[in-house]
Amino acid sequence: MHQAYFSIDKAIIFVDKYNFPVQLRYKSCTKKLYEMNKLKSIFRLSALCLILSAGLLACKSSKKMADSSNTDATEEQQEKPDDTTVDAEVNESNKSDKVEVDIESISSRLDDYFDAIANSANNTAKANGNINEAKAMFASPDVPVLIVIHQSGDGSKDYDEPTTILDYMNYLKDQGKNLNDIYEVKTNDKGRISELVLIRK
């Protein structure tokens, strides 16, 4: 009669009357049980690593689309402050540095200028006159202009190549069409436009 003993991994090992494991009969089974346990541990470890990497990748891909202050810029456009011209909108009786601006009024005026420039494309002198008038609303001719071509339901935006306000107004003059609405206007302390975001109509 063989007696039964449990090994560490709870496999049943039979022993003969001399307490020797019956290796001839169950040797391959024990070895395979041991290998299976080893394999189980490897699989558990691999699964854990994959879960962690999947989580990291998901975080990385969501972070990829977010705005960041990346110092390794491929291109850089900087606003040049306009310190040389007189600000016509400053209230002379108000001696404070910051000027209150009516964004809605600015947007409406700007939109009128853009339409006027596009509609006077056949008259270069008139178009240039409108461009010069509109330019006075901006901090500089290099003020960045972003154009949104598509806005997703989650609020993410797709942009055309950014340009400057002078280039954009010349584009309106050349093409004779205004395809965009004003989406966002940012102004500086002097009430001049420092950044413009447009959106496809």
Add this chain to the structure above:
Amino acid sequence: MKTMKILNMKYIGVLVLLISFSTGAVAQSDDVSPQRKQAIDSLALEKVRDLSKYISIIGDKETAYSEANRVMDRAEELFAPDSEMGVSSLTTEEIEYYKVRKYFERLMALNYDKVKIDWYDIHYISDLEKQPDGKYVGVVTVYQRFEGTSDDGLNYKDTTKKDITIYVEKKKTQISGRTIEFWDVMLGDIRVTETSS
């Protein structure tokens, strides 16, 4: 033996599932929805229309020299480096190819008193498709009507069909200290496919 096989299959199955989830997380960030794709298609087509207007301005003898030069600069910016424009004629079967800047300069210098160039029927013949390197490539075809007239009676008119390769790529730039991603549309070579009167 059978139990071990089943357990092995189970673990392999779990591994395969996890690998596919992790690759899926990466792939999702590159997906473009149909609406976004349509916006990109429209953007690229608009650049071709912009070019047609620039060519019309450059060729127009009424355009001032300074304006023509400014417009040539803007038109050149639409192209990928080393792009070429095909030029054909009814008088010869040969098609000449010039670098775009050279083409614009020759266009401005044409010896007519009046030049009229119109592009029409601008449409995709090959939709923008994503390449392995992430760029989108497509082909747009245009019909160009050219009319050149001189006071001394020199007249030339033709219609050419041209194919334009378009490249679209997502790029990044810095605006006011923040990173903005945008779709960069570049026009490639413009090849003549048909010439008729």
